[in-house]
Amino acid sequence: MFEVKTVPFSQIKLRVAHEGGDIVLVDMGEMPHYKMLCGNEKAYTDYLKICNKYDKKHTLDGFKDLINKFDIKKVGAIHCDYIEEENIYVTRDGNHRACILYYLGHKEILIKFEE
Numbered sequence: 141m142f143e144v145k146t147v148p149f150s151q152i153k154l155r156v157a158h159e160g161g162d163i164v165l166v167d168m169g170e171m172p173h174y175k176m177l178c179g180n181e182k183a184y185t186d187y188l189k190i191c192n193k194y195d196k197k198h199t200l201d202g203f204k205d206l207i208n209k210f211d212i213k214k215v216g217a218i219h220c221d222y223i224e225e226e227n228i229y230v231t232r233d234g235n236h237r238a239c240i241l242y243y244l245g246h247k248e249i250l251i252k253f254e255e
Contacts, residue, residue, distance in 0.1 A: 142252040144217050147229060149242055149249060152220070154231045157190050165230060173239035176203070203236060210240050217252035229253060 153165040156172070168174055172187035185200055218234035229251055231238060241249055 141255055142217075143255050144250065144252045146248045146250050148247060151228050152231065152238065152249060152251075153223075153228050154235050154238065156187070156235075159190055168239065168242045171235065171239050173203070173236055174243060177207070177239060177243040198236075206236055207240060210237075212241075212244075215241065215250070217250045220251045220253045222253045 149168055152168060154168065154171055155163050156166050156170075157163055172183040176184035181200070184203065188198060188200060191198060215237050218238050219232040220229035221232060222229055238249060
């Protein structure tokens, strides 16, 4: 069963792939997705080169389309895991949507996680 609640972005960490396939946890401002929204498209295209070795579901055009058609009413809760020892939530799905919300100036985000 999922619990749904709103938390501050300061409690969110996002999973991001690095060269070699390592997955690391980063803050919102470190995400290639967020950097692209701030004007650094190269950060996102470099990230896609790494990701596309393992999963080809994301594209630059797809992200641009999401940005252009973004509707906050359709965002829904971002799926996370709760890490009790650190009192943080780590995204399982929804990094693109979370970064757009953060870029738009939201201070909190609706999440869902297993109890």
